[in-house]
Amino acid sequence: MKNFNFTDLAQKSINKGSIESKDIIKIINAPDDKLLEILNTAWIVRKRFFKNNVRIHILNNVKSGGCQEDCKYCSQSIQSKNKDIIYPMKSEKEVLNDAGNAYRKGAFRYCMAFSGKELSLNYIKKIATIVKKIKKLYPSLEICVSAGFLDKERAMILKEAGTDRYNHNINTSFKFYKNICTTHDYKERIKTIYTAKNAGMTLCCGVIIGMGEEDKDIIYMLEDLKRIKPESIPVNFFIPVKGHRIKNPNYLTPQKCLKILCAFRLTLPETELRIAAGREYHLKSLQALALYPANSLFAEGYLTSSGDDIEKTKSLIKEAGFIIERIEI
Secondary structure: OOOOOOOOOHHHHHHOOOOOOOOOHHHHOOHHHHHHHHHHHHHHHHHHHOEEEEEEEEEEEEEEEEEEOOOOOOEEEOOOOOOOOEEEEHHHHHHHHHHHHHHHOOOOEEEEEEEEEEOOHHHHHHHHHHHHHHHHHOOOOEEEEEOOOOHHHHHHHHHHHHOOEEEEEOHHHHHHHHHHHOOOEEEEEEEEHHHHHHOOOEEEEEEEEEEOOOHHHHHHHHHHHHHHHOOOOEEEEEOOOOOOOOOOOOOOHHHHHHHHHHHHEEEEOOOOOOEEEOOOHHHHHHHHHHOOOOOOOEEOOOOOOOOHHHHHHHHHHHHOEEEEOOOOO
């Protein structure tokens, strides 16, 4: 580690499109006094492909709780003891109003999440109707939908309605997956990801760091994401929300989180990298430094946990010297 030159990794990432497994291990386990050097390395790559722009995403948990799956990290699982967050699908009026608010607040993308493994065709058609109306009202607002597992028919309905992007996370590595969920397997997630891709939607495909995985699991995640080639990767840092059933979560320092974000940037140089859940909880006063590897973030909270409001998020971006990116009509 003493003679390891992190800056050399920037050109390696730009020229070859990725770095090696041994480099990832050195980055995420580097001593904290190397953090600024690692951040600068990630910044060289991030600036090359995204300049100093930052995209703000606003997430709307449209249908919450009661999911039949047993994902241990999630308070929306039917096995969770947290019943405070259960509610049926919001009305069309509410969702359209929320989309308008997101647009007026400067969101680049409006993300709608619907709890459940595989929604019925009627639900998918309802979502499609809402997407069409949002697109008519706010044509420049990017729309991302997360509605569980998809078959070809459901995917095409969403695509034809105007859905720009589909979110379906891998969450963790194929090796570790059985430790966080037993009611479906990793291969089912990959199948839905490619179903959405084949329907013509771009992909948002994220991970959750801190659920007890080992360093090698981070490498496996990155290898699979390189194969999938999603347009967007939200990196979530595990939040011990009420109702979770993760037995041995990792201890994450702000410095560790930043090094992991840098590893993602250098491995996937041209992918939109988002600071997602856990930004406020884990990064604390170092949040602005995460914008050196990442070029997007969520504002106004996550699925079942709160987060910084839009004005505080905008201030964070601007005070760090970055520019808020937004598509205009």
